[in-house]
Amino acid sequence: MSEVLANMTITLDGYGAGEGQSADQPFGTIDAERLHAWMFDHRDENVEEIAAIDAAGAYVMGRNMFGPDRGDWDLDWHGWWGPNPPFHTPVFVLGHRPRASVGMEGGTTYHFVTDGIEAALEQAREAAGGEDVLIHGGPATINQYLAAGLVDELRLAVVPFVAGAGERLFDPSTAGVELTPVSSRTTPHVTHLVYRR
Amino acid sequence: MSEVLANMTITLDGYGAGEGQSADQPFGTIDAERLHAWMFDHRDENVEEIAAIDAAGAYVMGRNMFGPDRGDWDLDWHGWWGPNPPFHTPVFVLGHRPRASVGMEGGTTYHFVTDGIEAALEQAREAAGGEDVLIHGGPATINQYLAAGLVDELRLAVVPFVAGAGERLFDPSTAGVELTPVSSRTTPHVTHLVYRR
Numbered sequence: 001m002s003e004v005l006a007n008m009t010i011t012l013d014g015y016g017a018g019e020g021q022s023a024d025q026p027f028g029t030i031d032a033e034r035l036h037a038w039m040f041d042h043r044d045e046n047v048e049e050i051a052a053i054d055a056a057g058a059y060v061m062g063r064n065m066f067g068p069d070r071g072d073w074d075l076d077w078h079g080w081w082g083p084n085p086p087f088h089t090p091v092f093v094l095g096h097r098p099r100a101s102v103g104m105e106g107g108t109t110y111h112f113v114t115d116g117i118e119a120a121l122e123q124a125r126e127a128a129g130g131e132d133v134l135i136h137g138g139p140a141t142i143n144q145y146l147a148a149g150l151v152d153e154l155r156l157a158v159v160p161f162v163a164g165a166g167e168r169l170f171d172p173s174t175a176g177v178e179l180t181p182v183s184s185r186t187t188p189h190v191t192h193l194v195y196r197r
Numbered sequence: 198m199s200e201v202l203a204n205m206t207i208t209l210d211g212y213g214a215g216e217g218q219s220a221d222q223p224f225g226t227i228d229a230e231r232l233h234a235w236m237f238d239h240r241d242e243n244v245e246e247i248a249a250i251d252a253a254g255a256y257v258m259g260r261n262m263f264g265p266d267r268g269d270w271d272l273d274w275h276g277w278w279g280p281n282p283p284f285h286t287p288v289f290v291l292g293h294r295p296r297a298s299v300g301m302e303g304g305t306t307y308h309f310v311t312d313g314i315e316a317a318l319e320q321a322r323e324a325a326g327g328e329d330v331l332i333h334g335g336p337a338t339i340n341q342y343l344a345a346g347l348v349d350e351l352r353l354a355v356v357p358f359v360a361g362a363g364e365r366l367f368d369p370s371t372a373g374v375e376l377t378p379v380s381s382r383t384t385p386h387v388t389h390l391v392y393r394r
Contacts, residue, residue, distance in 0.1 A: 164372025175361025184381035
């Protein structure tokens with residue numbers, strides 16, 4: 001049975017992105033390299049968790065995760081991930097403005113969905129063809145899916161520093177959400193927590 | 198060597214207490230029984246973590262953890278824990294107004310410290326006689342000790358619901374704090390995380 005997964009790297013104080021995101025600073029006031037050092041500098045320690053992110057049959061992400069442009073689309077912007085993105089599947093980008101789908105090398109196609117999180121999830125489920133759908137971020141997007149009770153499994157990578165400000169997972173819009181703790185694993189650089197609905 | 202430990206139960210969104218704390222609702226808008234169900238309803242699953250809280254040679258706590266009164270002391274108030282508190286050691290209560298020490302049954306003595314967190318810690322260390330000192334809470338007090346770099350080991354019990362508001366551990370006053378992940382353990386009702394300085 002296809003499941004809805006969500007995955008996010010957060011700081012000790014629960015931030016998944018900083019303030020003031022821009023083309024130069026994709027995570028704004030939070031140093032992206034420091035936030036994701038567990039994936040890039042310590043890949044061997046975290047093989048299983050990284051593989052789990054890569055295994056989805058389709059992805060959903062918020063517009064602010066897709067790019068730094070706001071308002072009207074910058075049609076020259078094709079995501080942060082270069083000409084051959086690591087998804088190799090359909091990726092559904094949430095937004096308010098229509099835009100034609102963009103095919104990339106390696107099997108990734110970006111689709112732009114304007115009719116809400118449930119419609120995006122439905123399209124992603126269909127595109128995943130029985131495989132899991134991953135809600136990839138950012139925090140505001142995962143919060144919406146959590147608040148709607150649509151996430152089967154939430155995987156957190158908690159990095160051990162305090163950011164002090166930013167965009168927070170579990171913001172007040174998620175008040176009342178209750179999950180079941182499934183597992184935890186500590187490495188010297190990150191703590192992996194898995195929860196289920 | 199005596200160490201400085203800190204311990205706190207927090208929600209998924211990092212709150213250790215709610216808003217509007219009062220004599221009737223010690224944790225305010227957060228249901229205290231739900232927050233601490235892991236200790237009281239599931240004691241057998243968490244014997245080691247509970248024993249670690251009880252093992253300190255002296256305790257430090259903030260005034261708001263000691264009682265619901267604010268401003269001038271209510272001298273009839275002797276803490277939340279009844280005539281024979283579970284500490285059985287000296288307990289140093291931080292505050293701004295002097296008050297005479299209060300001896301309780303079972304070896305607990307409440308001392309009221311008005312000259313700051315470092316002075317309280319120094320007195321607690323001396324009173325602990327080589328045993329560890331536990332910074333017991335609430336969140337604002339632990340945040341002060343974390344920001345000052347005075348906590349050797351932080352033990353968190355993360356309960357799996359979102360409160361939405363309250364008094365937050367790792368609030369912005371702790372921005373920049375970095376810790377080393379040591380261990381994690383998941384039970385069906387709580388996730389235990391241990392960090393060291």
